[in-house]
Amino acid sequence: MRVLLLHCDYIEFEAQKKAVKQPEEITEKGGRLEDCIVCFMAVEKPDEKDPDFVVDELVTVVDKMAAQVKAGNIVVYPYAHLSSDLGSLSVARKVLDDSYEKISSKYNALKAPFGWYKSFELKCKGHPLSELSRTIVPGDGGKDEGGESQALAKEDKIDSHWHIMTPDGVLHDIEGFEYKGCENLKKFAAYEKAKSRAVEKAPPHIELMRRLELVDYEPASDPGNFRYYPKGRMIKALLEQYVTEKILDYGGVEVETPLMYDFEHPTLKKYLDRFPARQYVLESDEKRYFMRFAACFGQFLMAHDATLSYRSLPLRLYELARYAFRREKSGELTGLRRLRAFTMPDVHALCTDLVQAMKEYKRRFRLSVETLEGVGLERDDVELAVRVTRGFYDSNREFVTELVKDFGKPALIEMWDERVFYFILKYEFNFVDALDKASALSTDQIDVENGERYDIKFADKDGSLKNPIILHCSPSGAIERVIYALLEKAHMMKESGGTPVLPMWLCPTQIRVIPLSEKFIDYAVQLADRFEKERIRVDVDDRNESMGKKIRQAEREWIPYIIVVGEKEMESGKVSVRVRGEKEQNTVVAEVVAVEVKEKSKNMPYRKIPLSRLLSERPTFTG
CATH class of the missing domain: 3.50.80.10 (D-tyrosyl-tRNA(Tyr) deacylase)
Incomplete structure (x- = not known):
């Protein structure tokens, strides 16, 4: 001054x-x-x-x-x-x-x-x-460096009452609850109560994402910003496509909004102080801007300018926010679990009143469950948290109970005596990793402030103008966290004696064809052509390496199907197949393998193989 x-x-x-x-x-x-x-x-x-x-x-x-x-x-x-x-x-x-x-x-x-x-x-x-x-x-x-909201400061001081609710609707005090058969819920509850996000040890997915040539750190960028190699980009793109299709099928209306916003915009300034996040700050033409940490800003400003009636609601505005930015503390950054630039499928629903909002909320709850199941995360892989104000809970206990009942497992309940944030109810599906750290994936919130704050209005049946209730949902959570969860799940599968795998539809290579010698390369390529016509990602290991090394390399890459072809296979028209996770080797016609791969892919989105089909032509990025 x-x-x-x-x-x-x-x-x-x-x-x-x-x-x-x-x-x-x-x-x-x-x-x-x-x-x-x-x-x-x-x-x-x-x-x-x-x-x-x-x-x-x-x-x-x-x-x-x-x-x-x-x-x-x-x-x-x-x-x-x-x-x-x-x-x-x-x-x-x-x-x-x-x-x-x-x-x-x-x-x-x-x-x-x-x-x-x-x-x-x-x-x-x-x-x-x-x-x-x-x-x-x-x-x-x-x-701390970067912008920080009042809500973030309050988050550390909030007085929470912790409970466990069982599917029968009984609310248990957390201290007396027996976690029999609910070990991950116990770990999750301990993690949430501790409120510590500091990292003492690198989680297993970091080594895996590099070894599989998916994702890596970018030394030239700010920590928490990553580079995606071709295989990782393909996986990320498929997840983005799948989640987008789920949201559009649900009724989402896709939009696109800016990455940065003016700090001095009066409405945005108020919202910044109600949203718990640290912002990246930049300057342009002597004005200060913040990088968005969610798609809320653009969607709400768009809704403010729209002409809405009760017939338009629920209005489901959707954006795949690539990217959103949150300047997390350096000591909390952890691979794909906690990062600073991320891809967030963000769908808001503008509702006429709380009754309509609660009905829509249930529908979106099921959408989130289905979305996680589709990407490869079952209900047993995640834990439900419900965060609620006491006032809403006392008035709508049955509604909260139905969420837990629909989930079918005990859930963590965090209850606040007063409303600190803009929402009165929020749920999350959380993944607990190999280090007992938890990360939120799917989430939805009932927002009772921002319809008025952004001066969003709709004409009701009687002609009066009213502010909508707004729901904030990401059916999958950040796409990067989905990749993290799948890699951590695979690691824990290995630790428990199983074989680590990715869902079939996300495998960069679904079938690898290995010729016994150079003279069978042409036949291997012809076979690959047949698989490719069936929309299957297939490659050919045409390198001058031993058969043992080629098979070990395929296993190290988690290739689901390894096909070896030689004189016998060329004459018989059948192929020798190794299926990941199975001990026995089978000899079948190629069409049988194609049918299995397509069945396991469950009609999910498809992309072509992200690299050259011939391994001899591929670069090595890392690993």
């Missing part, structure tokens, strides 16, 4: 016209104060780190000068021309208001209006102590 203090005989000022789009509202244009200290001030960008510190330091400076010159009248005057590195309008306004509030509690104070061009006239007394300038720099007690 830059400060210029003048001991004056008088100052007189008058607001002339607006200097910013949304200046301070005023009832009187001007003001005059005699025998006073005029405190000209300009809030700078570094002040945003700790505005409370800046306010306190300013008051201290004013106190010292007032004591020296024996002044009892103070004028607080915003004066942007003192600095070329101005802070945001919202922070400047807050610092001005807070400073005035503290100064006026001690002195007879007057505040010049913020956001206006003003004419002023003053007469400085001219004695040795009548002019003083200061630069106030925030100390080390400021916030």
